[in-house]
Amino acid sequence: MTDTICAISTPAGVGAIALIRISGKNAFSIVNNCLKQTQPAEFQPRKSYFSAFYDAETQLDEVMLTRFPSPHSFTGEDTVEIACHGSSYIQKRMLEVLTGQGCRMARAGEFTLRAFLNGKIDLSQAEAVADVIASQSASSHSLAMDSLRGGFSHKIRRLREQLLHFTALLELELDFGEEDVEFANRAEMQLLMNELQDEIQHLLSSFKMGNAIKNGIPVAIVGEPNVGKSTLLNAFLNEERAIVSPIAGTTRDTVEDTITLDGFLFRFIDTAGIRQSSDAIEHLGIERTFQSIQKAMLILYLIDCSQITQKEMEKQIDVLLQQTDFADKKMFIVANKTDLSIGADLLQSYKGFEIIQISAKQKDNMNYLLQRLKDFASSSTHENGVMITNIRHYEALGQALQALQQASAAFDAGLSQDIVAVDIRRVLHFLAEVIGEVSNEAVLGEIFSRFCIGK
Numbered sequence: 001m002t003d004t005i006c007a008i009s010t011p012a013g014v015g016a017i018a019l020i021r022i023s024g025k026n027a028f029s030i031v032n033n034c035l036k037q038t039q040p041a042e043f044q045p046r047k048s049y050f051s052a053f054y055d056a057e058t059q060l061d062e063v064m065l066t067r068f069p070s071p072h073s074f075t076g077e078d079t080v081e082i083a084c085h086g087s088s089y090i091q092k093r094m095l096e097v098l099t100g101q102g103c104r105m106a107r108a109g110e111f112t113l114r115a116f117l118n119g120k121i122d123l124s125q126a127e128a129v130a131d132v133i134a135s136q137s138a139s140s141h142s143l144a145m146d147s148l149r150g151g152f153s154h155k156i157r158r159l160r161e162q163l164l165h166f167t168a169l170l171e172l173e174l175d176f177g178e179e180d181v182e183f184a185n186r187a188e189m190q191l192l193m194n195e196l197q198d199e200i201q202h203l204l205s206s207f208k209m210g211n212a213i214k215n216g217i218p219v220a221i222v223g224e225p226n227v228g229k230s231t232l233l234n235a236f237l238n239e240e241r242a243i244v245s246p247i248a249g250t251t252r253d254t255v256e257d258t259i260t261l262d263g264f265l266f267r268f269i270d271t272a273g274i275r276q277s278s279d280a281i282e283h284l285g286i287e288r289t290f291q292s293i294q295k296a297m298l299i300l301y302l303i304d305c306s307q308i309t310q311k312e313m314e315k316q317i318d319v320l321l322q323q324t325d326f327a328d329k330k331m332f333i334v335a336n337k338t339d340l341s342i343g344a345d346l347l348q349s350y351k352g353f354e355i356i357q358i359s360a361k362q363k364d365n366m367n368y369l370l371q372r373l374k375d376f377a378s379s380s381t382h383e384n385g386v387m388i389t390n391i392r393h394y395e396a397l398g399q400a401l402q403a404l405q406q407a408s409a410a411f412d413a414g415l416s417q418d419i420v421a422v423d424i425r426r427v428l429h430f431l432a433e434v435i436g437e438v439s440n441e442a443v444l445g446e447i448f449s450r451f452c453i454g455k
Contacts (some may be wrong), residue, residue, distance in 0.1 A: 004030060006098045007106035008091055009454035015086035020094055022112060027078040028067065030101045033377050042302025053084065055097050061090050078119030109451025114229050114443065116436060123436025123447070125392055126231075130451050131214065138215045139381065143389055152393075153435050155203070155386050159196055160431045166192060167424050193408045196427075200401045203368050208328065209380045209395045212297050215260050216267030217377055220292045223302035224316070229335040231259040232302065232360040233257070233270040236370075261370060264377040269296065293324050296378055299331040305357060306341035314350055321351075330376055334369065337385035381421060392447070393434050400430035411412060 004024025010017070010018060035051050036059075043049050047063045074098055084090055099105065100416070101172040109130075116126045128147035135141035166189045195226070212218060219228045247350040255270040269292045293299060301312050301320065317333065331353050335346055339359040349355055356372065358365040388394055407423035 004103050005106035005110055006095060007111070007454035008095065009111075009452075010080075010086075012088075013086075014088055016088045017083055018091050019454075020081070020082040020091070020098070021079065021106075021111060022098060022105075023073070023075045023077045023079045023106075023114065024317060025078060026102055027080050029064065030098060030103055031080045031082070033101050035096055039311075040426055045069050045072065053082070053094065053097075055093055060093055060097070061085055071118070071120075074120065075114040076293045077114060078409075085240050090454065093238040094408075096124060108221045108446030108453050108455060109455060112451055112455055113448045116444075119293070122150075123444075124151050124390070124393065125150060125155070125290040126436070127392075127447060129455065131389065132390070133452065135214075135453065136216070137213075137265035139259050140265065140375070140389075142263075143210060143213055143387060146386070147389075152388065156431055156434050159199060160428055163196065163424060163428060163431075166434045167421065167428065188410060190193040193265075194410065196418055197401060197408065200397055200404065203395055204394065204401065207389070208297065210389040211391075212379070213264065213381065213387070214389040217298060218267050218269060218292075219272060219298045219300060220269045221302065222271050222298035222320075224304075227302040227304045228360045229270050229302050230255070232300070232334070232336065233268055235360045235363055235366055236266075238322075261411070262374045262378070264374065266373060266377075269434045297329060299326075299329055300354075300374065301331055302334045302336050304336035304337050305346060311344050312352075313346065317353070318348060324331060332356055332372060334358060338364055394430055395428045395434045400427050403427045403430060443451055 002025060004022065004026040006020060006022045009019045009021045034053050034055075036054050041067065045067055048066045049264035051063060052059050053061050053063045061084045066079070066081045066083075068074070068079040070076060070078045082094070084094060095105070110245055112121075112126050112129050114123050116123060121129075125148055128144050132141065135144050221232055223229055233255065236259055256267060258265055258267045260266070271292050271345055301317065303316065308316075313333070313335075332355050333350060333355045335355055335357040337359060338357050338361045346355055346357070354372070356365070357371050358369055360366070388397070401428035403423050407420050407427065409422045410423060
């Protein structure tokens with residue numbers, strides 16, 4: 001990429017200030033042609049300077065310029081950032097002037113692509129840039145920043161380095177195949193492969209929570225009709241988001257909304273009441289309820305504690321457990337309508353599921369329920385440590401794990417070094433894919449097309 005690119009890096013529309021970024025080998029000379037008073041060559045790097053910006057002989061605006069010489073810039077190229085007034089007319093005219101001087105308009109994500117191609121960041125860090133921009137909560141921002149700082153990349157590089165040492169020894173053994181020598185300690189190598197399988201499996205298992213933190217932890221509010229599901233959703237949101245009615249079957253489709261608690265984004269899903277129904281529309285709503293349960297990480301199963309006994313509640317929970325796989329889910333049984341009954345005959349838990357008594361209508365004990373939601377998110381994050389949030393990383397690591405398992409099986413079966421070495425090279429390839437040490441133009445085009453223009 002030898003051409004010089006330019007783009008507006010601030011959101012579209014009118015504002016106090018807009019930022020225009022220029023990057024490439026001719027960035028300084030192109031900007032120089034647009035100034036009459038102060039030349040960029042006189043600017044000290046990474047300091048802002050006031051100047052006038054001209055369209056031919058007409059002053060277009062008064063701007064602040066900052067010069068970043070190669071390689072000490074985001075892209076690794078000579079870069080100039082121009083802060084101008086936020087008039088849409090001024091922004092448009094400045095881009096026209098810059099393109100008239102030899103710039104071309106940047107494509108989506110092209111500045112970050114250049115940073116990757118110039119070795120300023122690896123591919124997972126480049127993807128983290130987009131995640132930082134898109135973050136909607138403190139927790140998703142924290143995960144993205146950890147990846148941007150290289151936390152995830154360092155983890156992958158460490159895994160590769162551990163495996164590369166033994167791979168080199170196996171390759172060396174192949175060179176001396178006729179002499180029947182061993183350079184790689186077999187016991188240490190088997191131990192390493194087992195440890196790597198555990199670490200990759202741990203990363204893979206973190207994806208569901210990592211993706212949930214990134215996009216919002218899905219919480220399904222379920223239960224029979226008229227237990228207060230819509231009232232609970234409204235209580236969470238502090239607004240009348242869902243229709244509340246004493247008529248059974250009012251909610252016939254899922255209703256979703258989000259709130260942020262202690263930096264975690266929660267995506268609440270109010271569902272149709274679970275019951276036997278001959279109504280075709282309500283039946284479709286109930287089917288969607290079970291789809292929401294399958295997708296959720298956290299389930300709030302509501303009961304009306306003014307109308308139900310412990311035995312009846314247990315029957316409902318047992319039926320739900322038969323219909324749904326709870327292996328990777330958390331559930332709280334929420335005994336609602338304590339304003340009508342204190343639910344004294346209910347136990348504190350059933351089959352390990354905590355029973356929380358509340359009144360969604362009166363908002364009694366809602367603070368405790370919210371705290372339990374925050375505890376769930378916080379404990380899940382701490383347990384996982386480094387987490388993956390990107391489906392591309394998840395798929396590449398899954399392929400790496402499969403290749404590693406094949407290498408381990410071949411090793412255990414006493415197969416020749418060349419067979420084991422082929423599988424290990426595949427592991428190294430997939431790990432390298434994650435951080436972009438091996439990539440192709442189609443993959444890069446897909447990744448960077450999702451970026452904003454100007455980033």
